[in-house]
Amino acid sequence: MxxxxxxxxxxxxxxxxxxxxxxxxxxxxxxxxxxxxxxxxxxxxxxxxxxxxxxxxxxxxxxxxxxxxxxxxxxxxxxxxxxxxxxxxxxxxxxxxxxxxxxxxxxxxxxxxxxxxxxxxxxxxxxxxLGGWSGLTATRSGSRVTVTTSAARYAYSVDKFVPWTNVRGTVQYKAPTASTWTGLKYVYPASNGRYTFTYSTTSTRDYRVVFPDTSVVWGHTSATVRR
Structure with missing residues (x-):
């Protein structure tokens, strides 16, 4: 039963x-x-x-x-x-x-x-x-910033979180003293739930990734990373 x-x-x-x-x-x-x-x-x-x-x-x-x-x-x-x-x-x-x-x-x-x-x-x-989760890491080398996002969702078939695909997230940034976030890039998780890109900026910025609610998964906003 x-x-x-x-x-x-x-x-x-x-x-x-x-x-x-x-x-x-x-x-x-x-x-x-x-x-x-x-x-x-x-x-x-x-x-x-x-x-x-x-x-x-x-x-x-x-x-x-x-x-x-x-x-x-x-x-x-x-x-x-x-x-x-x-x-x-x-x-x-x-x-x-x-x-x-x-x-x-x-x-x-x-x-x-x-x-x-x-x-x-x-x-x-x-x-x-279902529960959703997201994460973001960022590294800097001179003016080059590499951003990697991760996304996962709960799967009841295996009783654990698995990579979240077929969803579009948005990487956002703001100045450390600002309160308003600006969209930087749309991200589309691969089969492992990750997406990586590199761009150039000399400014120190706060970054986060936002995945929206879907019909079956609650969206999630990652913790903030400063680079």
Missing amino acids: SRTILRRALAAVSAVAAVAATLAVTTAAPASAAGTCSVNPPSRWTISSPFKTVNISVASDCAPGTHSAWDAITSKGPVDTLVFDGTRTEPFDMYDDDPLGRWTWRPAGCFSADFSQQCAQNTRTMDVR
Whole structure:
């Protein structure tokens, strides 16, 4: 059984138990409204390791002891259910084979502490992409400056970072006392994730490389190097 299948099975058991308890208490009389309850997942998530846990909390509008749940819906359909059984914070496990793209946290039920009243829930989204990384080195020989950039992205198929290709980065520079960066050259990583070029300048400059977000990888800006 894969990690994702196991997690979904455990979540389904918890969700069914919560619903059963709710029905047992509320069948005697219809539930009335009990305000609102909102969940606060991160707006973006980076997959950069095989497994990571994020703590997700409900907002202050949730009354103490509220029982609430949200389904995580992705482009591949429902993948998990987050249940707050009277708690305010719950751990949520993210795996590197989870679907990328927009996740929608959709209301799956909300009741007061004694299950006598229902409450309204919010809907939130979370953008899930692979982690990106970039680096830059620069050497000077007289007026000649040689710049080498590196780029990598996480690959869940091998559980590690691999060279990032098919992406365009921008090497930028600025004077040491300046605050505005200027584009110097577009770079296109080779199969090893690197790109090297040499140009002439007598000025001391700060350099960095910027790789933008893509549809599946979060972009990254390298540390600054002065030469």
